[in-house]
Amino acid sequence: MRKKQFKAESKKLLDMMINSIYTHKEIFLRELISNASDATDKLYFKSLTDTSIDTSALDIRIDLDKEARTITISDHGIGMTPEELETNLGTIAKSDSLNFKNENEGDEKMENIEVIGQFGVGFYSSFMVADKVEVVSKALGADTASRWTSEGADGYTIEPCEKDEVGTVITLHIKENTENDRYDDYLEQYKIQELVKKYSDYIRYPIVMEMTSQVPDPEKEGEYITEVNDEVLNSRVPLWRKSKSEIKDEDYNDFYKQKFYDYTDPALVIHSKTEGQATFDALMFIPQNAPFDFYSKEYEKGLQLYSNGVLIMDKCADLLPDYFSFVKGLVDSADLSLNISREILQHDHQLKIIAKAIDKKIKSELTKLLRKDREKYEEIFKTFGVQLKWGVYADYGMNKDGLKDLLLFKSSNGGYTTLKEYRDRMADSQEDIYYACGESEDKIALLPQCEAVKEKGFEILYFTDDVDEFAIQMLMEYDGKHFANILKDDFDLSTDAEKEAIQKKNEDSKEWLGKMKDLLGDEVTAVKLTNKLGTHAVSLAAEGYVSLEMAKVLSQMPGGDGMKAQLVLEISSAHPIADKLAHADAATLEKYTKILYNQARLIAGLTVDNPTELADSIADLMV
Numbered sequence: 001m002r003k004k005q006f007k008a009e010s011k012k013l014l015d016m017m018i019n020s021i022y023t024h025k026e027i028f029l030r031e032l033i034s035n036a037s038d039a040t041d042k043l044y045f046k047s048l049t050d051t052s053i054d055t056s057a058l059d060i061r062i063d064l065d066k067e068a069r070t071i072t073i074s075d076h077g078i079g080m081t082p083e084e085l086e087t088n089l090g091t092i093a094k095s096d097s098l099n100f101k102n103e104n105e106g107d108e109k110m111e112n113i114e115v116i117g118q119f120g121v122g123f124y125s126s127f128m129v130a131d132k133v134e135v136v137s138k139a140l141g142a143d144t145a146s147r148w149t150s151e152g153a154d155g156y157t158i159e160p161c162e163k164d165e166v167g168t169v170i171t172l173h174i175k176e177n178t179e180n181d182r183y184d185d186y187l188e189q190y191k192i193q194e195l196v197k198k199y200s201d202y203i204r205y206p207i208v209m210e211m212t213s214q215v216p217d218p219e220k221e222g223e224y225i226t227e228v229n230d231e232v233l234n235s236r237v238p239l240w241r242k243s244k245s246e247i248k249d250e251d252y253n254d255f256y257k258q259k260f261y262d263y264t265d266p267a268l269v270i271h272s273k274t275e276g277q278a279t280f281d282a283l284m285f286i287p288q289n290a291p292f293d294f295y296s297k298e299y300e301k302g303l304q305l306y307s308n309g310v311l312i313m314d315k316c317a318d319l320l321p322d323y324f325s326f327v328k329g330l331v332d333s334a335d336l337s338l339n340i341s342r343e344i345l346q347h348d349h350q351l352k353i354i355a356k357a358i359d360k361k362i363k364s365e366l367t368k369l370l371r372k373d374r375e376k377y378e379e380i381f382k383t384f385g386v387q388l389k390w391g392v393y394a395d396y397g398m399n400k401d402g403l404k405d406l407l408l409f410k411s412s413n414g415g416y417t418t419l420k421e422y423r424d425r426m427a428d429s430q431e432d433i434y435y436a437c438g439e440s441e442d443k444i445a446l447l448p449q450c451e452a453v454k455e456k457g458f459e460i461l462y463f464t465d466d467v468d469e470f471a472i473q474m475l476m477e478y479d480g481k482h483f484a485n486i487l488k489d490d491f492d493l494s495t496d497a498e499k500e501a502i503q504k505k506n507e508d509s510k511e512w513l514g515k516m517k518d519l520l521g522d523e524v525t526a527v528k529l530t531n532k533l534g535t536h537a538v539s540l541a542a543e544g545y546v547s548l549e550m551a552k553v554l555s556q557m558p559g560g561d562g563m564k565a566q567l568v569l570e571i572s573s574a575h576p577i578a579d580k581l582a583h584a585d586a587a588t589l590e591k592y593t594k595i596l597y598n599q600a601r602l603i604a605g606l607t608v609d610n611p612t613e614l615a616d617s618i619a620d621l622m623v
């Protein structure tokens, strides 16, 4: 029998398969099963108009033979005539992957054989794991069958053979193990079971394999017998394809836990069907708890990507913006081809449309939850809210408008508030949205500056996350109102008359305030009398753009060493200490200055350079 040569381009792809160093060789099974499923679809379609076609048993079978080192995949699909075997398997009629490769010829990165391995490359992928492939096929309506055989690059043969039923049987002769690859694994039933579950779970036809298992012997207690049964490996109907009314909460919860390895039910399920510019089903989940590796570098965001029920990518990062990196789930679109590489995907127009729609969907579901189930929203926000705040800040604020109404902050009003709720509560006389930063809401509430603001009846947002102030700076304003940090030196709610009075007091006290400033050196930029501390004696306020809290965060970042806020030591003019300082002798002024400055540092949540000295000074005052 004459051996035929593969067409040039097919040979090239085949070479790449044979020599593939790609680690995801396992996708060969997905490719063959998808082909079998497509062929079965075609037969089924014909049966709609031709009632003589038997569609009673359209399963796809996998058989393993360890001794012969073969995997056999059989279908009852439409089959192939000898001519079709020739054209379909001897040539690559249309292969996105090869076109892509050709277009990019010369580009070094594309030359990399790895690239090809990331594709669905159809039938030829079988040569990644097999050194010989046989295809026996009988086409619908044909009397005879044919066998196509190839041992790879040197060509293939086609000969007539016997086969009773219509359909195709593909036998892969599995390669021997090498140093780097354990091909033996593909002859293990557990491995095949796992691969079918992973890639082909939602193929609509049953994928059947003979499974050997140990079961208790009904006759002898404590003993086991070996049982061999045909088992269906795939679950067939994808949950997300069912209509929502058919699905119970438990179904969603079980599916989530099993698929995304979580012990707890999801906090929110988002199931959507979209038609239009892009047609796709999406099933997404917001977990109750952050995944254990969420804050590590290893964490990869992304949604699973399916093309008509067949998995094409496990974590498609492009489908989720970073601020929704905690969302788990999948997208299934018929618009995406199975033969698509990661590289192509990144530029895929369709994928971009899907990603945009998904972003919008998650936002709208969260908005709905915020309105309808505040408690649940707050729970989710407690776990993942920081992510949304970073989203406002990141990318130069590109996404801030879509996210600002999803933010929650603690406030002096008690509990969480949205910016809109705060805005709605603002009095006409209130010019800005007020906030203060600190370690915890309790600590912020105790700050001297808060007292005066609250006394005037104004609400304060309590910022406790590092990112809060950065996010708000990026936001700049909300509904026409700017944000004001009440811990800043220039924050002042006094009337003009009060301002004038305090200015005069500062003028009159210039001498001793100046002395205090000199004693503190570079630690502060000024020492001032103020009337915004209520009943409290001292505090520190930041001057200029960088607030105390921002300085703390920035100084912890790489390269942020020595990042400092410019500090002003503020002394309450209404407190008796002001009078004491005005009349103190040089030694007392020095001692008091140090004590007051260090106390102000403690109030601001800063450390004190020499706590022992501070404690001693205060003790000295007591004796």
Ligand code: ADP
Residues within 6 Å of the ligand: 031, 035, 036, 039, 075, 077, 078, 079, 080, 088, 089, 121, 122, 123, 124, 168, 339
């Ligand atoms: P693709 O599936 O992307 O077209 P493949 O290389 O996997 O590329 O397959 C080439 C062609 O061979 C298919 O389009 C189909 O016509 C035919 N084919 C492959 N497997 C089968 C099968 N099991 N039954 C019938 N036809 C098949």
